[in-house]
Amino acid sequence: MTAAVEVRRKPRKNVTLSIVAILLSIVVFVVPFVFILLTAVKSRQEASRLDFSWPTQFQFVQNFVDVVQARDYMLIIAFINSTILTVASVAIMVVLAAMVAFVLQRRRTRWTGLVNFLVLSGLIIPPAVVPTIWVLQKLGLFRTMPGLILVEVAFGLSFCILLFRAFIATIPRELDEAAIIDGAGPMRLFFRVILPLLRSVIITIVVVQSVTVFNDFVNPLYLLPGDQNATVQLTLYNFSSSYSTQYNLLFMDILLITIPPLIMFLFFNKRIVAGMTAGAIKG
């Protein structure tokens, strides 16, 4: 849009509207984050007043250390757990989904209709929680990290397959044919030829799904209970009950947990936008 508009030269920017919009955005969207930041560095008494005010004394380091040390370094364990969960589930998800999307896009068989239906179902149907626990129990995976990882994979596949399929449709088939003539089998064709070409969409999917899995609260809550297994979202929850009066620590925790998504946002803004708006335009 911008390019075309600039050629047409419509330079009059609406200054009043801009100022109103920016002021409103500060009140509605910026203030809550500043509130988190300010409360996180306050002393305990000051934080408990819940005021939106400048701290009289900054306790950043103190609060940071307190939060990290709380409950035998639970936050550190939780960050490790969350990292393992996120990295493993997203890695598995990406490879499995790409394989499905590749065959789904390239070859029509009697399975194609069914697979498409299942992919959409995966996006729409709310997971049945307690029966999932039952299945995991039967497999001996309930309350284990591998169990939770596989559940995240199962729930995330659909979204990944849709993005991959749309992208693979833009890769010319001639490339496959050339590789096949050169003697590549399906494995080599997929892993050596196709997968490297998916780089940009893989980055998009990795970023979006990492944020989703990292922020997931429900599945760890049901499937991986217990302090030793806590993920970061659950520490937040535990902090809020055990520190009902220590708001400074609660907000320090919120702040620390917001940092990973913030980093993703700063570095991969465009990718995230591309992934999340993929459904908007029919492609």
Place this chain on the structure above:
Amino acid sequence: MEARPRTSVAGPAAPGRKKSPYPSWFYLPAAIVYAVLFLVPTVTSFYFSLTRWSIFDSQFIGFDNYVTFFREPALVSGLWHTVVYAVITSGLKVVLGLGLAVLLTSQIIGRGYLRSVVFFPVLVSTIGVGLTFTILMDPEEGLINESLSLIGIQGPGWLTDPSYALVSVALVDVWKGVGLATLIYIAGIVSIPQEYFEAARVDGATAWQNFRRIVLPLARPATFTVILLSLIGGLRSFDLIWAMTRGGPGFTSDVIASVIYKQYQAGFYGLSTAGNVVLFLLVTAIIFPLSRFLNSKEVDL
């Protein structure tokens, strides 16, 4: 496996195409995970919802769980709250998302900043947002009511007043999710060919006519996406409600997903699963017909 194609290289055309380069077994690894951890639970939930169940053994009791579910006013109101919550969040996300998208595609100063700041909450932990707003919405000391009192308005007990709690949580959901709706609308608006706007300009169309006759109809696919996504998310919403009110005060902000969790915690696995089946039926009864209807109304640019 690798050796076989190599022998067929001799005849480059390879007419006897026995093995497809796109083998169906590529579905297999994903299919196993999906079937075991998504399909099996979904299908068995129908059976388990008809039992008294303790994970280890189940006893068939017919429709008793459903009878309990629909006799208990607290649970039935959860069903109603779910629909209200989904409709409020979905509706507001459509209206505000479209408005913000029009604003953020117009000639405005600080467009990049505005886009970022509207979108960022989407990526933040739902629980973190919920806990923060619980404190901001505190009836006595919360920032929102203190600010309102400065201009002489007595703010309500957002989360403590039974008639406001559900709506308050829904508003926070909109605060967090409107960025995604806005982005989808921006993508939709940007993809509208410029010729339409130029033709409209030649004809002397007003800004409102531009919006009403060009943007609104041609951003329709974006509207459908926003409606479907936010309804799907709204109907199964749990995190935010659990973080902010836990379904309270009383049961006034309980939704099906929080009922499921409460019954699970109380050890009523059969009843909890019955809640899940109810949610499943509600979602499919709303989403599948709606998506079919919306797809049939798709327009071409």
